[in-house]
Amino acid sequence: EGIKHVFIASGVRYDLAERSPKYIEALAEHHVGGHLSVAPEHVSPRVLQKMKKPGIESYERFQTMFACASKDAGKEQYDIPYFISGHPGSTLEDMVELALWLKKNGRRPRQVQDFIPTPMSVAACMYYTGIDPLKMEPVAVAKGLKEKRLQKALILYWNPEHWADVREALLLAGRGELIGR
Numbered sequence: 001e002g003i004k005h006v007f008i009a010s011g012v013r014y015d016l017a018e019r020s021p022k023y024i025e026a027l028a029e030h031h032v033g034g035h036l037s038v039a040p041e042h043v044s045p046r047v048l049q050k051m052k053k054p055g056i057e058s059y060e061r062f063q064t065m066f067a068c069a070s071k072d073a074g075k076e077q078y079d080i081p082y083f084i085s086g087h088p089g090s091t092l093e094d095m096v097e098l099a100l101w102l103k104k105n106g107r108r109p110r111q112v113q114d115f116i117p118t119p120m121s122v123a124a125c126m127y128y129t130g131i132d133p134l135k136m137e138p139v140a141v142a143k144g145l146k147e148k149r150l151q152k153a154l155i156l157y158w159n160p161e162h163w164a165d166v167r168e169a170l171l172l173a174g175r176g177e178l179i180g181r
Contacts, residue, residue, distance in 0.1 A: 007032065007033045008036065010036070010038070015062075018062045028069035028077060029069070034076070034078070035077070036066065036078070037081075037082055038059065039082040040059035040082070041083055042083065042094070043056040044094040047087060050088055050089035051089075066079050082109075083112060085142075085151040086151050087123065088115070089126065089140060090140065090142065090151065092172055096178070098154065109156065112156060151169070153166050154166060154170075
């Protein structure tokens with residue numbers, strides 16, 4: 001009683017939402033106020049596996065469905081993808097893969113979350129031990145400020161403020177051929 005609208009700005013599980021076109025239609029028509037933040041977080045299958053997340057294809061399908069549903073509803077709405085740097089399992093090579101995906105898809109994130117270990121999570125365990133506790137195998141961990149800064153810079157590849165770090169990251173990743181003028 002007294003509630004006219006319920007708007008959702010973030011927190012949608014796109015991998016589950018894509019299973020119900022009717023849900024996406026209702027979401028686009030009635031519950032999004034222009035921008036919807038969703039969290040694919042990465043594109044590398046190896047990193048996404050460590051995150052226990054579906055492949056980037058799931059996000060891409062959701063993105064298409066949401067855009068079509070918004071158009072059908074007569075609304076100009078956008079999904080805003082959320083990406084993370086420095087997650088256990090993520091290397092500079094993985095971040096280059098993410099930067100290439102962002103560029104190919106015309107995405108220029110304005111904000112990037114650097115991984116922060118949360119107590120009692122598998123990711124925190126990987127961060128502190130360098131071991132995936134579910135597979136008992138070593139996992140890459142970006143702990144130093146420099147490596148974390150370089151990973152983050154790759155997501156912000158388009159911003160001139162980060163170009164020196166992007167250049168350094170590309171050279172360290174063995175991808176110097178990607179350096180422009």
